[in-house]
Amino acid sequence: MAVTELTHLETSFLHTQLSFKTTRLFNTRCQVLGRPRNANKVLCSVSTNQVPSTITPQQTDSSKSKRDCYGVFCLTYDLEAEEKTKSWKSLINVAVSGAAGMISNHLLFKLASGEVFGQDQPIALKLLGSERSFQALEGVAMELEDSLYPLLREVSISIDPYEVFQDAEWALLIGARPRGPGMERADLLDINGQIFAEQGKALNVVASRNVKVLVVGNPCNTNALICMKNAPNIPAKNFHALTRLDENRAKCQLALKAGVFYDKVSNVTIWGNHSTTQVPDFLNARINGFPVKDVINDAKWLEEEFTQKVQTRGGALIKKWGRSSAASTAVSIVDSIRSLVTPTPNGDWFSTGVYTNGNTYGIAEDIVFSMPCRSDGDGDYELAKDVIIDDFLRARIKKSEAELLAEKRCVAHLTGEGNAFCDLPEDTMLPGEQ
Secondary structure: OEEEEEEOOOHHHHHHHHOOOOOOOOEEEEEEEEOOOOOOOEEEEEEEOOOOOOOOOOOOOOOOOOOOHHEEEEEEEOOHHHHOOOOOOEEEEEEEOOOOHHHHHHHHHHHHHHOOOOOOOOOEEEOOOOOOOOHHHHHHHHHHHHHHOOOOEEEEEEOHHHHHHOOOEEEEOOOOOOOOOOOOHHHHHHHHHHHHHHHHHHHHHOOOOOOOEEEOOOOOHHHHHOOOOOOOOOOOEEEEEEEHHHHHHHHHHHHHHHHHOOOHHHHEEEEOOOOOOOEEEEOOOOOOEEHHHHHHHHHHHHHHHHHHHHHHHHHHHHHHOOOOOHHHHHHHHHHHHHHHHOOOOOOOOOEEEEEOOOOOOOOOOEEEEEEEOOOOOOOOOEEOOOOOHHHHHHHHHHHHHHHHHHHHOOOOOHHHHOOOOOOOOOOOOOOOOO
């Protein structure tokens, strides 16, 4: 197979982009290897020949293998601590599964641009695909190369989660099998559950001990639970299931009904499962600081049409667009991450699926349930206080809770809790399914 030799970047370009007095640049060769054991991967080897005299080659330790990388990202920048400016942060490792899919095609460029973690935060993207999608994954890496993002310092691609999750500080788990025609929800839980069990085991072994894990692949709540149970060395609080798209959809509907812009809507909660049992909460939501029920004087619309629109928005979009909501899902992933790395505005909160142990809302423990949360911007969160739950809201929450408890029994064999037993209350749809 061909070896691609990379040219050197101009020293002046490096000084402009990095604002450092000295930068050491290494000329490397990247090589697409075959499948050692069970994985396709891209490896790079360091070459010290033809290195400009103004640049000092790195002294490599032959006992340590160099990280996999792709193309121009094999050019490595070794920055000594005393050379760093106060405005430049340490590299952050972000792993993304399903990296060749449509959601990732929108998301990766937002991550690389600085939109998510900030304009002074260099990033390494570690991309996980499948054997079937590996060539497409190379194409994604090529597009990232061609986009010239100064903050994007490294791109790694592989089909082995143990390689991709190495030292990951954020793991965005997008890849999952969609439910096909005639497939029961219980079958989907088992098929995708096995994927997330394996990924949880890999995270447990090689990821940062404080890695933040956001599960997007459906059924995301129970997949997050499976992943968490297979990663006992990572705090359970670090696992999230994506329900931010549902929150964004709820805000949109409330804003349209009230005739205001989206930023006037706050304190919107999605309770429960990312399915059609989810509960968009209008009781605690506010518009211009006032309770929604005081602004929208239409109880029937709130209790029926509003809830149904949010629950079925994904399917309605597919009918119009002919494909699922990849772009808005990517936006909601960005929103979800930013809610954890940016302090929550006073009095507001955001929705995310989190582990229920210790919750104050009376929700059953040991499941992943979407609830209202707040953050100080350090990647952690706390459950929101001063939340009202009336009988109407409680009854709907209980229905979603029952579904998640049933899903948990369906995947007991994947969480180490014995034999699986499926007694789902009904075969509810996922948002976006037909």
